Amino acid sequence: MTVAGRVRPLPAALLVTALLAYPFVDRALQAQTVHAVTDAMIYVLLALGLNIVVGYAGLLDLGYAAFFAIGAYTMGLLNSPVLGSPLYGHAWSFWVIIWIAALVSAGLGVVIGAPTLRVRGDYLAIITLAFGEIIPVAIRNLGDITIDIGGWRPVERLNLTGGENGVNPVGRPQLPGVDFDTDFIPWYFLILAIGAGSLWAMSRMRDSRLGRAWMAIREDETAADCTGVNPIKTKLLAFALGASFAGFAGSFYAAKLQAITPGAFEFNVSIMLLCMVVLGGMGSLRGVILGGMLITLFDRILLAQMTSLIRSVGRSVGIPALTNVDLTLWRWFFFGLGLVVIMLIRPEGLAGRRLRPPAADVDEGEEDLALVAAPARPRAEAIPRWLRQPAASAAVTDSHPVLEVRGLTRRFGGLLAVSEVDLVIPPRGIVGLIGPNGAGKTTFFNL
Known part of the structure; x- marks a missing residue:
């Protein structure tokens, strides 16, 4: 798609044409895959946000799904008619709430990150894991709130989150002449536009001073600190911006499904998002998109079709065991196996940048020669005059x-x-x- 930072016109035009034509071709073929592809794009948006934290800043976040839940429940709290407060209702527009959700998630990312980002490595992973487990539990327990102060109850049986039942229904966006209630194509184009804008913003951030600071911290935090990068502030920005993408995606997800439950934001979601980033290539935008689409479509479409195929083969050949196969129950086995294979074959990910050429591309003798060969000495005329010193002056400076x-x-x-x-x-x-x-x-x- 790009050469030396420039977009190749023909492949880019073909890709845009395919993306715009896809939902109509899908409808004509009655394939009914637009819904799954739209969900895949939501997870790609989530993976792009996690890529800021893990891929650019090098911070292992195992509780990223918590910010996804915060964005979804922000949409549910402000755009559902079923919860028991005058604040909740249809007075809040989807187009406003989606930005509020991003800001709320970013703010909570700062609140959680401020006391935890002074730790590194495994300790940070454990803290984020705990945060990711706390949020679903808190959501379940905020469905029936009563505050009793010496017999005075300013709040009694407030249904803030719907508890285990969640929030249902959640309002959908409103646009003149657009049907978001029964047609999945508007949702596809909406998330496509959001994803394109997010990808543009992400590429700008990656090439900015902030993006370089993230990568410097990832490679060597001490060296980055010595060059003037504030590690705590820079990591907080990574946490906040990554959380804002999750909040944005969560609010969109809640509005699309029209219902949210705490079970949709468990630990396995964080692991699946991390798999997307690692599989595609940490720090690679193309890799994250590829990893997100592959894992989500494999989970939502391919496993179901493979299960149906195996069952039909079992019925045709008369093997009862095959008719009861359900490959969707083995999704985590396939995800883990895929990651192990990728790490062995291509550790940088499917679309990550290779740090060195494959061993097969380098002749063994040439490689050994390259390892021991000394760099060529510069010609005398290539050395600046002020660097040329006679032997006597060199002997004098040796005393310093x-x-x-x-x-x-x-x-x-x-x-x-x-x-x-x-x-x-x-x-x-x-x-x-x-x-x-x-x-x-x-x-x-x-x-």
């Missing part, structure tokens, strides 16, 4: 240290890790730093 630091100190709160350290490294000398575990050697080098 290569590196000299004085009074190096580092504190972590009340813990003094490095205290008033002096270091002098002479030319052509070797200096060793020796100490027991916990003495502060790594902290010293990071400084």
Whole structure:
């Protein structure tokens, strides 16, 4: 699609034509796949948001479905006539609520991220996992709220979230001449427009200063901090923007289904979204789109068709065991198997950028030669005049240290890790730093 950052006109035109013509071809063929493809695009939007957190900033988030739920329930709370508050009703427009849901999710992403983003790696994953488990439980328990203050009940039996039954119905968008009630094609074009806008915004963010800061933190947080990047602020922005995409997708999802229940936002949704990002290629927009479409369509269409095919074969050949096969119950086995295969064959993902060419493309002798070959020395005329020094002047400068630091100190709160350290490294000398575990050697080098 692109060459050196420029879009190839012909493939782009063919892709746009195919996307615009698809729902009408589907209707003519009576394939009835528009509903599943629309759901796949919703999950692609979610995966794009998770890609900010996992792919760009390098933060392992195992509770991303919680923001999906927050966006969906924001739509349900503000656009459903069944809940018991004067605030809830059809006075709120879908077109307003969808932005409110994104802002609410982003705000909660900041609230959750602020105290947790100081931890890294497995600890961050555990905290986000706990958050993802708390939100569905809270939703289930907010269906019957009573506040009793010494016998005075300002709130009694308030149905805030519908509890286990969820919210049903949820209002749908209104546009003159467009039927969102019985026709799936308007939903397809709406999510297609939202996805195109999100993809454009994502590509701009990726190439911006903020996107470069995310990638710098992902590769080496200490080095990024030394170059002026604020790690906490940058990671908070990643969390907030990623959560806003989930809130946007959640509100759209609730309006499309016209009903939401807490069971739709369990831990397995977070894992499926993470599979989409990893399968397609972390940090790759094309990869995330490819991974999201493949996994969702495999789950919604291909597994059901394969189950139907196996059952029909079982009936035709008279094997009763085949007539009871249900491959949809094995979806997580197939997802896991696919991830293992991809990690073994192509660790960077289906559409990720290769960090090195395949071994088969490099001759073994040439590879060994490349590893030991020294870089070519520059010609004398290519060296600037101010860098050329006679041997005598070089001998004089040898008396100066290569590196000299004085009074190096580092504190972590009340813990003094490095205290008033002096270091002098002479030319052509070797200096060793020796100490027991916990003495502060790594902290010293990071400084």
